Amino acid sequence: MKSKAHFKSHPLHPILISFPIAFFIGTLISHAGGLYLDNEEWLTTATWLNAAGIIGAVLAAVPGFIDYLYTVPPRSSAKKRASLHGLLNTSMLVLFVLLFYYRRQAMPSQLFLLTGELIGVVIMTIAGWMGGTLVHRNQIGIDMRYANAGKWQEAYFSPDSSTLEVADTSDLKVNAMMLLHINGKRIVLARTEEGYAAFDDHCTHRGGSLAGGSLICETVQCPWHGSQFSVKTGEVTAGPANMGITTYPVTEKNGKLWLKL
Numbered sequence: 001m002k003s004k005a006h007f008k009s010h011p012l013h014p015i016l017i018s019f020p021i022a023f024f025i026g027t028l029i030s031h032a033g034g035l036y037l038d039n040e041e042w043l044t045t046a047t048w049l050n051a052a053g054i055i056g057a058v059l060a061a062v063p064g065f066i067d068y069l070y071t072v073p074p075r076s077s078a079k080k081r082a083s084l085h086g087l088l089n090t091s092m093l094v095l096f097v098l099l100f101y102y103r104r105q106a107m108p109s110q111l112f113l114l115t116g117e118l119i120g121v122v123i124m125t126i127a128g129w130m131g132g133t134l135v136h137r138n139q140i141g142i143d144m145r146y147a148n149a150g151k152w153q154e155a156y157f158s159p160d161s162s163t164l165e166v167a168d169t170s171d172l173k174v175n176a177m178m179l180l181h182i183n184g185k186r187i188v189l190a191r192t193e194e195g196y197a198a199f200d201d202h203c204t205h206r207g208g209s210l211a212g213g214s215l216i217c218e219t220v221q222c223p224w225h226g227s228q229f230s231v232k233t234g235e236v237t238a239g240p241a242n243m244g245i246t247t248y249p250v251t252e253k254n255g256k257l258w259l260k261l
């Protein structure tokens with residue numbers, strides 16, 4: 001599922017999170033080192049790293065939130081994971097903002113500060129682990145290029161009627177798919193060896209995006225756990241899914257493809 005906040009297919013969120021991770025861990029290390037060595041400069045560095053971490057976290061959150069809204073498949077296990085990931089990171093950020101203001105008091109408790117930093121780093125580590133799962137298992141932000149699939153294609157429509165023109169016949173090569181957003185509904189338009197097909201972009205197992213899967217011999221395979229569905233009938237041809245997907249009729253007319261909802 002290609003990221004919506006990317007630079008030349010490289011998602012921005014995983015790039016930017018390196019900064020707050022380094023700065024907040026640096027805050028803890030610098031603070032602990034400053035206390036151990038009784039070194040005022042290390043303590044000042046901790047304050048600056050705390051501030052830099054806050055700025056870095058806010059910058060990293062922007063593309064992360066865009067991907068949360070528009071890249072993570074709705075009603076999926078990944079959406080739940082991404083919600084918790086965001087909640088944990090927001091809590092961690094609020095904690096470091098509070099610590100930043102607290103450490104500027106005349107006589108802040110160093111033990112309180114250190115404990116807060118440690119808790120913040122632990123929360124960040126758990127959230128980071130979940131972020132890794134979102135990328136490496138749920139493939140959020142991955143620009144997949146299966147054989148013959150071509151580049152990721154997406155189109156948006158707000159039709160008044162239930163029948164609409166969605167693409168030119170030349171837009172899709174054989175075994176290529178395109179994700180359509182129609183009045184908020186996600187539908188995959190696919191071209192098979194036998195013609196064109198359309199179906200819901202929602203694997204009935206745990207909500208994986210079928211548009212991000214692979215298509216071959218009129219069968220689409222979910223990228224998350226490998227469930228397979230016939231794109232003509234919507235039937236499950238291989239589990240773990242045990243419920244079929246909804247399909248929609250597609251007709252071809254004068255080089256245009258028409259979808260009926």
Ligand code: FES
Pocket residue numbers: 203204205206207208222223224225226227239240241
């Ligand atoms: S979400 Fe598990 S196979 Fe599709």
